[in-house]
Amino acid sequence: MDEETLKFDAIVVGGGPSGMCAAYTMAKAGMDVAVIERGEYPGSKNLFGGILFTTILNKLIPNFWEEAPVERNVISRKFSYLTEDSQLAVELKTEQYNKPPYNNTFTVLRSKFDRWFSEKTESIFNENSFVFSGFTVIDVIKEGHKIIGVVTDKEGPMYADVIICAEGANSLLAEKAGLKKKPEPHDMVTGVKEVIALPSEIINDRFALAGNEGVAIEFFGKAVEGMVGGAFIYTNKESLSVGISCSIVDFTHKNINPNEVLDKFKEHPSVKNLLRGGETIEYSAHMIPEFGYDKLPDLVSHGIMLVGDSAGFVNTSHYHEGSNLAMASGVMAGETAIIAKQKGDFSAETLSLYKEKLNDSFVMKDMKNFRRAAKFLHANPQVLNDYPTTMVQSMVDYFTISERSKVEIRKDVIGGLIMDVKFIKMMWDMNKARKVLL
Amino acid sequence: MNIEEALKEPKKLTLEDKLFTVKYNPAKESHIKVDNEICKKCTTNRICLTICPAKVYELEEGHTEVHVSFENCLECGTCRVACTDNAIDWRCPQGGMGVCYRFG
Ligand SMILES: Cc1cc2nc3c(=O)[nH]c(=O)nc-3n(C[C@H](O)[C@H](O)[C@H](O)COP(=O)(O)OP(=O)(O)OC[C@H]3O[C@@H](n4cnc5c(N)ncnc54)[C@H](O)[C@@H]3O)c2cc1C
Ligand code: SF4
Ligand code: SF4
Numbered sequence: 215m216d217e218e219t220l221k222f223d224a225i226v227v228g229g230g231p232s233g234m235c236a237a238y239t240m241a242k243a244g245m246d247v248a249v250i251e252r253g254e255y256p257g258s259k260n261l262f263g264g265i266l267f268t269t270i271l272n273k274l275i276p277n278f279w280e281e282a283p284v285e286r287n288v289i290s291r292k293f294s295y296l297t298e299d300s301q302l303a304v305e306l307k308t309e310q311y312n313k314p315p316y317n318n319t320f321t322v323l324r325s326k327f328d329r330w331f332s333e334k335t336e337s338i339f340n341e342n343s344f345v346f347s348g349f350t351v352i353d354v355i356k357e358g359h360k361i362i363g364v365v366t367d368k369e370g371p372m373y374a375d376v377i378i379c380a381e382g383a384n385s386l387l388a389e390k391a392g393l394k395k396k397p398e399p400h401d402m403v404t405g406v407k408e409v410i411a412l413p414s415e416i417i418n419d420r421f422a423l424a425g426n427e428g429v430a431i432e433f434f435g436k437a438v439e440g441m442v443g444g445a446f447i448y449t450n451k452e453s454l455s456v457g458i459s460c461s462i463v464d465f466t467h468k469n470i471n472p473n474e475v476l477d478k479f480k481e482h483p484s485v486k487n488l489l490r491g492g493e494t495i496e497y498s499a500h501m502i503p504e505f506g507y508d509k510l511p512d513l514v515s516h517g518i519m520l521v522g523d524s525a526g527f528v529n530t531s532h533y534h535e536g537s538n539l540a541m542a543s544g545v546m547a548g549e550t551a552i553i554a555k556q557k558g559d560f561s562a563e564t565l566s567l568y569k570e571k572l573n574d575s576f577v578m579k580d581m582k583n584f585r586r587a588a589k590f591l592h593a594n595p596q597v598l599n600d601y602p603t604t605m606v607q608s609m610v611d612y613f614t615i616s617e618r619s620k621v622e623i624r625k626d627v628i629g630g631l632i633m634d635v636k637f638i639k640m641m642w643d644m645n646k647a648r649k650v651l652l
Numbered sequence: 653m654n655i656e657e658a659l660k661e662p663k664k665l666t667l668e669d670k671l672f673t674v675k676y677n678p679a680k681e682s683h684i685k686v687d688n689e690i691c692k693k694c695t696t697n698r699i700c701l702t703i704c705p706a707k708v709y710e711l712e713e714g715h716t717e718v719h720v721s722f723e724n725c726l727e728c729g730t731c732r733v734a735c736t737d738n739a740i741d742w743r744c745p746q747g748g749m750g751v752c753y754r755f756g
Contacts, residue, residue, distance in 0.1 A: 254677060254748045259727060261756040325756035348748030367747050384729030386744065397733050404730045406705045408670070409755045416658045453755070462734050465703050466696065472705045472730075473667055480662075491658035496755045497670035499705040499728040 222248045222342070224551050225364055225374040227351045227387055229256030229332050231266075232522025232540035233380030237343075238274055238335045239548025245555060246342040248374065249332070250366060252350040257328030260382075261407060261498045264448035264455035265430050266327065267538035268318040270545055275334065279316065282334075283326040285450035286428025287316035293532065294484070295602045296436040301484040302606045312427065318538075321428050321448045321455065323409070351381070354391045354518070360560075361391060361517040375560045376551050377518045380544065383501040385524035393520060394511030400463040400592065401505035403443060403530065406472040407457030408480075410492035414452050420488060421449055432532065437479050440599045441468065442591045444534075445479045447488060454492060456480065459502060461592070472499065504530045507585035513572070514565045519547045527577055531584045531651055539577050546571040590650045597647045601640055604631065667707055671724055679749035682722040683742065684708070684731075690739035691718055699734045727751050 224240055226233040229251035237249045253259040265288060271278055279287070290307035311317035336345055348368070355363035355371055363373035364387075381387050383402065388394050412420075421429050428449040437445040443460030458476045465472060479485060503526040513520050521527075522540035529535040550568040554560045572578045591598055612627045631637065686709075691698075698718075700709040706724045709731065711717075727750055732742040744750075 252744050252747050254752050257756060258752045259750075261753055323755045325753045328756070350744045350747040352743070384727075384732075386742075396738075399734055399736065402730075402733050404703075404705070404728060410662075413658070462703070462730060466699050466734055469697070469699075469702050471702055471707070473670070477664075486662070489662050491660050492662055494662075494665055494670060494673055496673050496753065497726075498674070498751075498753055498756065499726040499730070501729050501733070 219373060220369065220371070221373040222246045223374060223555055224248070224376050224378060225250060225372060226378045226380055227364065228380035228382055228522075228524075229253070229345060229347070230260055230328060230380060230382055230522060230540065231331070231537050232544035233378065234328070234331045234335050235270065235274065235541045235544030236378045236380060236521060236548040236551070238338070239545050240551055241335060241338050241340070241343055243552045244340060245552065246340065248343065248372060249335070249345045250349045250351050250364065250372070251332075251345065251347045253347065255329050255347050256332035256345065257325040260324040260328050261500050262324055262536065263405065263407070263446045263457060263459070263534065264321045264323075264450070265534070265537075266320050266322045267535055268315070268320060269538060270541035272315050272318060274545070277314070279320065283322070283330050285321040285323060286423075286426050287312070288319040288321060288428045288430050289423075290427075290429040292429060292431040294431060294433045294437075295606060296433055296482055296484060297603050297606050298436055299483060300606050300610055302602070302609060307429075319430075321430070321450050323450060323455075351387055354387065359516050361515065375517070376554060376565070378544075378547050378551065379518060379520045379524050380522050381524050383503050383523040385520075388511060388520055388524050391515070391518060393515060393518070397503070397505060399466055400461060401503065401509065402462050403459050403502040403504045404462055404465065404472055404499065405457055405459030405502060406476050406497070406499045407455060408476070408494045409450070409496040409498075410454045410456055410489055411452060411495045412454060412492045416491065417449050417452070417454070423449065426451070432534065433479070433485070434598060435602055437482065437485075439468065439470065439475055439478065440595070441465075441475075442588065442595070442598065447485070453495065454489065456489065461504065461588070463592075502530065502536065503528055504588050506530070506588060507578075507581040510581070513569055514562055516562045517560050519550065519565055519568050521547045527581065529580050529584055531587045535580070539580070542575060542577050543572060546575065546577075584651075586650045590647065594643060594647070597643055601644070671706060674726070675752045675754055676723065677749050677752050678723060679745045681746070682720060683745040683750070684720050684722050684725065685741040686718050686720055687739045687741070688717045690737050692716060693737070694739070695737055696735060700731050700740065703734045704731050725750065
């Protein structure tokens, strides 16, 4: 760092998981790093549903769970389809996930986790590296085509050989730097969430868990008023994370407020008994990028790389992975910056090594594989609505106890199904859905 | 918590109740500016009024101007994306100010 002009090897904008992984990677290599975070502390602006996927984190900080503020290790994933008054669910629960590394799936509360990760990163910083909290980056500084620094709302300008833009879903700086355009309503999802406090003994009893075990439940269908999106309940130590997330274009078309959708979800007969006695201790809202592989921004330009949500690295299929892609992209951008420093060349050509690394990794492979998922579900609403609703009703009828013989019931149910949903079209659609979504 | 409390139906919360759970570091100046000239020709049926999870946007009776209660903003960025007329100039609040999640 050069005292007079505040110059670093790298500036990371944003102290979320992607930015902190980039900073950690570069700090390990002895680089001078500045992380600039607009919140009072890293994590204070951040929330997510609740499952942190930690394959990357566990490589950076082996056995991190022994010291990090994780809530529970997830041993059970449940997928639940809701109709007006019924629920059909599959649950995978396995002891195989109940031992280190715990399937790299932990519930966390971001305000606590991000803060810990920031402190952990600071602990390996050299004397010229800092986390600047409470600083909003308002613009980039350009010299010709090259980005050479940033302007914050507090100090004077800060310079660096490379800027890693890790500002998250609402990526105003990447827009200012000319790397992406303002997103359209169908590019973004909005989630709202409540943290609902309950004693851990009650959570364990209610969800059939012991000790630190956790469950992640995803809900679809009526859970979000038939929109493209889902609802969730994740167990924390002494609270539940309860929320919904749907495309902004759907909220717009339905002319409905996200909080109303959340309230209706909480009232569903299959949901409300899980929340009994709970007290809401925080309400929150955040966006998720859903534009996918086909609309990725420019990931690299002279002196800048985009990572995490600002790049759009989220797998919005049923895997719901954002944190893992964020962390992986952060590490790869950090590694690229290290090589660029060795070469003394931070041009777009050298930095495009970052793109090569991404292409070779699960990040781009998954982005590519699920590129059509969101679009398909918007174009074929029957896949998330009519078909499963009919299936659930058929099952309700099938298991309804009466004096009729099982043979008669079966005939009626199957006959009804075929009449109801135009069976051939359904099989056709479901086959397409399998290809796009799985 | 005793068993009775744990089995109680949860209280229905209004949005105001929910916003009351959120910690804010109040900023003096609004980070959201709305161009009311554009709003006069709004093409989204005033989606800002509906979609904001914190109901920051309100239309006062008899007025055409949108009132912005920026202090309640959760900084999700949804309004800016939903207003396709680009009437909303949304910036991050001053560093350290605005919403400050304790759990997240
Ligand atoms: C409702 C919801 C549920 C989700 N559920 C899951 C889940 O269960 N599992 C999962 O893996 N992923 C989930 N995600 C996605 C996940 O949260 C993101 O993919 C992940 O947080 C991205 O990390 P990031 O570091 O790129 O961005 P962020 O975590 O958003 O971090 C960006 C940081 O940059 C800071 N910042 C922004 N602008 C500036 C600026 N101008 N100056 C300074 N600092 C700035 C912010 O304050 C923030 O700290 C969910 C997201 C939401 C919204
Ligand atoms: S801010 Fe946008 S959505 Fe709201 S009234 Fe104005 S133009 Fe319409
Ligand atoms: S950013 Fe979110 S909470 Fe704030 S005004 Fe816009 S929609 Fe409302």
